[in-house]
Amino acid sequence: MSEPLNQCRGISRRAFVKAGVASVAGGGLIGIDVLSHAAEGDGDASQQGALPRRKLGRTGLEVSIVSFGGASLYYGPRGKLPQKEIDAIIGCAVDEGINLIDTSYGYGDGVNEATIGNALKGKRDKVIILSKGPWGPMKPMKEMLETSLRRLQTDHIEIYGLHGLDLTEDLAEKFIEKHLPDLVKAKEEGKISHIAGTGHLATTAMMRFIQTGLMEVIAVPINPVRREFLEQVVPMARKMDIGVVGMKVFHFGKLSQPVPELAGILGTDRDEFIRRTLRFSLAQDVACVIPGFTTVEEVKTAAAIGRGFAGLSPEEEKAMSVGREKSAEKVCRICGHCLPCPARISVPDVLRLELNARHYGLQAWAKRDYGRQKVKADACTECGECTKKCPHGVPAMELVLRAKSTLS
Ligand code: SF4
Ligand code: SF4
Structure with a gap:
């Protein structure tokens, strides 16, 4: 057993609460009082x-x-962690009973896979x-x-x-x-056991991949x-008995900090934010969630x-139902079928x-991010093409026009 792992096992609850730190890591963000909150809300979980x-x-x-979510070991607030710290964090995770680690061919140009290996x-x-090849x-x-x-120092990857x-x-x-036949072949050859896909934005593309069976x-x-x-x-995936791994648990696009606007849902401080978001994700129809960690304390918490x-x-339940009541609305799936827009929006x-x-x-x-758009909604000529082209019935032009006031 390495020294760092002993550190994970040996840390007392008191010492741990004292030693806790806050950080953000590819969505990982754990603070000192989280364990205290967990003890209040969930029983003395550490024991x-x-x-x-x-399943x-x-x-x-x-x-x-x-x-x-292993990306945190490279993309966390301190950047690429030294191997010794990575050994400690992963050793602690294993010690705590965590048995799935996510990485990717593309994270840190391969450094992430190699250090995890x-x-x-x-x-x-x-x-x-769980690893995967990048797109692009x-x-x-x-x-x-x-x-x-090779990087992971193994002859077989369970999920790729x-x-x-x-x-x-x-x-x-x-x-x-182009790519699925290669994965099927790799499975036949015993190099991988199961085929996976990960997506962050475009639900339509993910559903198409799911439909391949x-x-x-x-x-x-x-x-x-x-x-x-x-x-x-998720409902479609579960009907087909596909295992769902929840990612971006603490990371909503560029938002990885609690913001006042979300106080009603996620609490007003960082610790409450962490506890509520993790608990929300665990309550969904998922097999597991994969927060990122950058310290052994975060793992333990x-x-x-x-x-x-x-x-x-x-x-x-009540606090987190915000937004759910509007789910009947036709939500954009980021499929891109409405493009190109003649006004280049x-x-x-x-x-x-x-x-x-x-x-x-x-x-x-949203306004901050909108400010970075090269062409704003003001440029819309109301030609109606986007609404016409949308196969999902989204009133695209109406929403673009609404964005002029919502986002300006
Ligand atoms: S209606 Fe749609 S397609 Fe036409 S200019 Fe506006 S945003 Fe572009
Ligand atoms: S408006 Fe419709 S076509 Fe355009 S991206 Fe959204 S869902 Fe796709």
């Missing part, structure tokens, strides 16, 4: 038994309800690895998988797939044709603010919340921001 596991769809795997020496059999100008999938295997399926429908079709695991955003995947994708989790209280982006401002009260954040 309870094993971290519960849930990961039809894969036959069982995963810890709190698992590990190093940290898993002697522990590989205790952990399910991709190398052949076969080549990426071989590289991932396509990263960031935030594609228009046309591109999704091309991806299916080849997806066994998906990783999608699950949080109280962006509900598109929860409403459109999240694991304690997971161990003590027994569903949302009626008060939490990025309609999907404008609609996404308008939705965040109007549905969830995130005006300040």
